Amino acid sequence: MTNKMPALLKKNGARGITLDSAPRPSCGRSEVLIRIQKTGICGTDLHIYAWDEWAQSRVHPPFIVGHEFVGVIEAVGEGVDGFAPGEQVSGEGHIGCGHCYFCRTGQGHICRKVEIIGVDRDGCFAQFMSLPQSNVWKVRPGIPPEVAAIFDPLGNAMHTVMAQPVAGKTLAIVGAGAIGLMACKIARAAGALRVLVVEPQAQKRAMAVEFGAEDAYDPAQTGWFEEFAKKTSDGVGADVVLEISGSLAGIRNAFEMVRPGGEVALLGIPSNPVTLNLSEAIIFKGVTVRGINGRLMYESWYQCERFLMEHKLDLSPLITHQMPYQRYEEAFDLLQRGQAVKIILDWE
Amino acid sequence: MTNKMPALLKKNGARGITLDSAPRPSCGRSEVLIRIQKTGICGTDLHIYAWDEWAQSRVHPPFIVGHEFVGVIEAVGEGVDGFAPGEQVSGEGHIGCGHCYFCRTGQGHICRKVEIIGVDRDGCFAQFMSLPQSNVWKVRPGIPPEVAAIFDPLGNAMHTVMAQPVAGKTLAIVGAGAIGLMACKIARAAGALRVLVVEPQAQKRAMAVEFGAEDAYDPAQTGWFEEFAKKTSDGVGADVVLEISGSLAGIRNAFEMVRPGGEVALLGIPSNPVTLNLSEAIIFKGVTVRGINGRLMYESWYQCERFLMEHKLDLSPLITHQMPYQRYEEAFDLLQRGQAVKIILDWE
Amino acid sequence: MTNKMPALLKKNGARGITLDSAPRPSCGRSEVLIRIQKTGICGTDLHIYAWDEWAQSRVHPPFIVGHEFVGVIEAVGEGVDGFAPGEQVSGEGHIGCGHCYFCRTGQGHICRKVEIIGVDRDGCFAQFMSLPQSNVWKVRPGIPPEVAAIFDPLGNAMHTVMAQPVAGKTLAIVGAGAIGLMACKIARAAGALRVLVVEPQAQKRAMAVEFGAEDAYDPAQTGWFEEFAKKTSDGVGADVVLEISGSLAGIRNAFEMVRPGGEVALLGIPSNPVTLNLSEAIIFKGVTVRGINGRLMYESWYQCERFLMEHKLDLSPLITHQMPYQRYEEAFDLLQRGQAVKIILDWE
Amino acid sequence: MTNKMPALLKKNGARGITLDSAPRPSCGRSEVLIRIQKTGICGTDLHIYAWDEWAQSRVHPPFIVGHEFVGVIEAVGEGVDGFAPGEQVSGEGHIGCGHCYFCRTGQGHICRKVEIIGVDRDGCFAQFMSLPQSNVWKVRPGIPPEVAAIFDPLGNAMHTVMAQPVAGKTLAIVGAGAIGLMACKIARAAGALRVLVVEPQAQKRAMAVEFGAEDAYDPAQTGWFEEFAKKTSDGVGADVVLEISGSLAGIRNAFEMVRPGGEVALLGIPSNPVTLNLSEAIIFKGVTVRGINGRLMYESWYQCERFLMEHKLDLSPLITHQMPYQRYEEAFDLLQRGQAVKIILDWE
Secondary structure (H helix, E strand, C coil), X not given: CCCEEEEEEECCCCCCCEEEEEECCCCCXXXXXXXXXXXXXXXXXXXXXXXXXXXXXXXXXXXXXXXXXXXXXXXXCCXXXXXXXXXEEEECCEECCCCCHHHXXXXXXXXXXXXXXXXXXXXXXXXXXXXXXXXXXXXXXXXXXXXXXXXXXXXXXXXXXXXXXXXXXXXXXXXXXXXHHHHHHHHHHCCCCEEEEEXXXXXXXXXXHHCCCCEEECCCCXXXXXXXXXXXXXXXXXXXXXXXXXXXXXXXXXXXXXXXXXEEEECCCCCCXXXXXXXXXXXXXXXXXXXXXXXCCCHHHHHHHHHHHCCCCCCHHHEEEEEEHHXXXXXHHXXXXXXXXXXXXXXX | CCCEEEEEEECCCCCXXXXXXXXXXXXXXXXEEEEEEEEECCHHHHHXXXXXXXXXXHXXXXXXXXCEEEEEEEEECCCCCCCCCCCEEEECCEECCCCCHHHHCCCHHHCCCCEEECCCECCCCECEEEEEHHHEEECCCXXXXXXXXXXXXXXXXXXXXXXXXXXXXXXXXXXXXXXXXXXXXXXXXXXXXXXXXXXXXXXXXXXXXXXXXXXXXXXXXXXXXXXXXXXXXXXXXXXXXXXXXXXXXXXHHHHHHEEEEXXXXXXXXXXXXXXXXXXXXXXXXXXXXXXCCCCXXXXXXXXHHHHHHCCCCCCHXXXXXXXXXXXXXXXXXXXXXXXXXXXXXXXX | CCCXXXXXXXXXXXXXXXXXXXXXXXXXXXXXXXXXXXXXXXHHHHHHHHCCHHHHHXXXXXXECCCEEEEEEEXXXXXXXXXXXXXXXXXXXXXXXXXXXXXXXXXXXXXXXXXXXXXXXXXXXECEEEEEHHHEEECXXXXXXXXXXXXXXXXXXXXXXXXXXXXXXXXXXXCCCHHHHHHHHHHHHCCCCEEEEECCCHHHHHHHHHCCCCEEECCCCCCHHHHHHHCCHHHCCEEEEEECXXXXXXXXXXXXXXXXXEEEEEXXXXXXXXEECHHHHHHCCCCEEEECCCCCCCHHHHHHHHHHHCCCCCXXXXXXXXXXXXXXXXXXXXXXXXXXXXXXXXXX | CCCEEEEEEECCCCCCCEEEEEECCCCCCCEEEEEEEEEECCHHHHHHHHCCHHXXXXXXXXXXXXXXXXXXXXXXXXXXXXXXXXXXXXXXXXECCCCCHHHHCCCHHHCCCCEEECCCECCCCECEEEXXXXXXXXXXXXXXXXXXXXXXXHHHHHHHHHCCCCCCCEEXXXXXXXXXXXXXXXXXXXXXXXXXXXXXXXXXXXXXXXXXXXXXXXXXXXXHHHHHHHCCXXXXXXXXXXXXXXXXXXXXXXXXXXXXXXXXXXCCCCCCCEEECHHHHHHCCCCEEEECCCCCCCHHHHHHHHHHHCCCCXXXXXXXXXXXXXXXXXXXHHHHCCCCCEEEXXXX
């Protein structure tokens, strides 16, 4: 038996990701060693591949990339209880320090010392990965493995939608990529009366409607805002707006679209500072804005499981491609050219 | 008996306010006619006096200025019940339409058709003013008239502090003008464990400490932020930040000062767009931001009354000057030169 | 033109309701005179008919019965604006004093001086009724008149469901009468993942399943609780329980059925004191209990309108009978014998 | 070195507690071994001593009693990080399973498999105790050891007060034993405008006033309720009521005392079922009731620390006696006869 395994590595400070052999990780006393089955590729992975400004300022090669996965437990450390080899698991990629105010009050996702797999430490684009037992999540029978592989972004979408009540509300979503589309479906299942989407790409707009949006607007089209406003109660705007694009225009639109007294959840991460007329955008309107980071540990995970188990969320149309990990270059290329929504790499 | 009364008028589109004779207002069927006793001068009135960019875009002379007042009921319309001549009253200056979703669900302060006295219609800098009965507020015995005259800004401060729980929290206030100082005292009375203030003027910093702040920092001083951070739990920042300055630097500081998972209330109104690094300021930290406009109708008024009645708030040091309305030019001049905090004009 | 109209009167302290001629009500200055089209019969009306203990202690004949209605504006008082003859309206039957803390903070439904139409003052089982303009609600085109006639109980159901977030939750409803069935449909539309009902009558259990319940249990059946528990996450009980039966057994069941940390909303009104093991029912489990009275004024009304407008709620199966008001004895009889769910009386 | 230590044991199913020699506990891999310095005696310990109905149904001798303590770390298991011998610590006595929905979402205090020290497993009335590292709490310098010893009941009081906002509210407390008195002081520090106490014992009423209550009523005195009501806004009752007595009369009083729309927190544990008129007590008034169990893990602990560190809470008057553990019989006797509030046993 070898101690080596295949892995997708960010080897150094340059564009690209490399398929190479890496040491198989050990399994610490409180850790679970997972044999990876399937992984999802996320926008963060694209940034790391592209080695853009954000990546250069944030990550330190060499390391194994990836944070969306499903796998099977290969081994457990001596101090682990409640998990056994053979169980199918996914896991939370934010690893908190466990000792601080945030970690001890259920807010580990904003721990000041949080480490993210595939960013701050080795990730899941490999045959094996070790994870602290506190971060391991058992997959319930009946949840398809390719869906279990994307609990991480699904949890982002869930956290964003559930950050405020949406039942009986008119809800707008800015940006219909994978997470925006998930949010669309979650919001409908969570009782939003009407979901209105803004998205520049025609194909994603079509998908948003398929995922339950009443309408999807092209922000490049003159008059879209008036069309949108007409679809809200008394034309005053949406009760809740979810900003998932991270684009400057998207963020400005979000604050235009929300009604007085409404709520905005910000998940999309703008790469540059944003200039806002705060008086009009937030203050005079009495708007509430929430920054959303990661997933609630572990409320968001339970919510994902329950929504899926009750068959409210069919996410399969999102997964436009599945391919073996060896074809990762093709996968990254498809995503970079906007020709895929979510791609799953198979490791078995 | 004459039908004329003295009033401070914004007569036309130029700098200044004029003391002149104006028609005594009639008292509509559902209105209360109030003989004004005392009025407070607010920053908004200074903008109207100065005829700055905001004033030019917002108000339409001629009209009577002023929205902070206390007075005595002179007469009531036929349709009014529950009010009688001789009662001392103040009143809410935001007059909602009464018919829309906002007005019918207790959110009249953000009604789309709201009219503000002294801005959109005649105000209280006069011997008499009429107000719809729904907006009249009886002054409880034991509340000094000069304090009753400033329930409007006190209500702003109350709304800002009470927009999130502050008991047991470390709270920061940016800007120690009249409202910031009121917020300081309210926050302490409401159980904030520690109040930390940022304010450029030395005299206001001293007053903040007198009003209950643990410390007050000069943002022009190198190292103030580190000093501030040391005073927060584990150095991670304040649990709650109240932005009351409306200055660009103040707003940026507010987002630096709040801890991950913390809350920011924005009351100060910036006159220009603000450039923010939203990723760091709000999203990664998982911060909640609330825009604050006016007062809750009428929860904020009850809260002001109760805090005052239980003698928790001695606001008298705030009222640095009281003078007859004929000396209004002197009053505006003192305020413009920063030599006064709150000035009361007497109309009796 | 006569000044008389037909009306269903509680004439004196004895069993029964009388169809008689009554003076047509005047229309006060701030009132709206409504020509009644359709009315719904509620459990409260049955109590008044039966002249039971509750009725004897609560109401003072003679008065016109009824509080569920839709009609057309016949005339408006001089002080009324925003309403005009010919408009179709329903209305809130709780008339607050308008001056107290509760009325001025959006809690008029618990005003200490509230008067309820058809209970404390003349109601809607008549050709005409006057109502203060603040309590009148315009019916949106597209809402069927027989549904507009039952906005009152629909608002009770809405208030009960929306008193806590239900999206993504397992929800139990105790009692599947008209309001329980409405709650069933609302809860599903509001995102409850699973609705489980307890109801002794087989026909209502069947209707509950038709209205979206996953299962409906007969509390007389041995083992029903175990069946129910199996349908909740990890068998620990429902996240939210709505108690709408008002029966002693129902209330005890509600507290057995809720999970630790869960929420119970109490709408059903028990006619006798209830003996509860508070330690087990509420304290050790850390349960939150909310008493529900009437409707939020007017948040519940907007919610009803929006849920209906978006076609999420088809309430027609609830309305088992419609008949002219002259056949009211037959209607009361059907309801008393449990052979109807909701009966509409026509007044045109 | 011996493996024996002194301990206060519940040896068998009969009245009394025995001072005896017990095996010194081992220190598991993830555990911390604590050398006990001081312990507090709680009402639960009295029940165990008395071997009353509750004790007979709940606990299984033999075991070491006690759950309120402060001590010094003697040793740490191999898997422990962040704790070192010599550090002064207290600890949370509710030990959750760590794997269930409750434990993984910050609600470990209501875990279905929770074990409580001194009740379900060996407690702290001994020279040494082992505790899982997750339950250990470091004592900040500046907090007196006898206060650190009673963080457990202080956390109960904190959890009860902070279960709803109290700033600006009129608050009533039913029962002024040790926890009621702590709640009194916490409520004042947390911004309650007025605290009104009901307590049968004169000495405790006097202490309540000393701890910040505006007034303390003897429920045996005719007219006390009217006196109480007069002290609330408009005579409608308290905004928030904390029920800490657990007595039947106290619980009934709590629901009489709360205003419409108010909130009741139930911490006191009645030993028998309670008969309530739910319609009047909860439903018509629209009251919210919260069952309070244990402490929030670990929000309540941080709150206790912060309130104490800011010197808002001087708890020393509560600790009426301190004595060596050998005099435990005297201590239990004083408490049983109501001649002490809180007694600390010294183990050094």
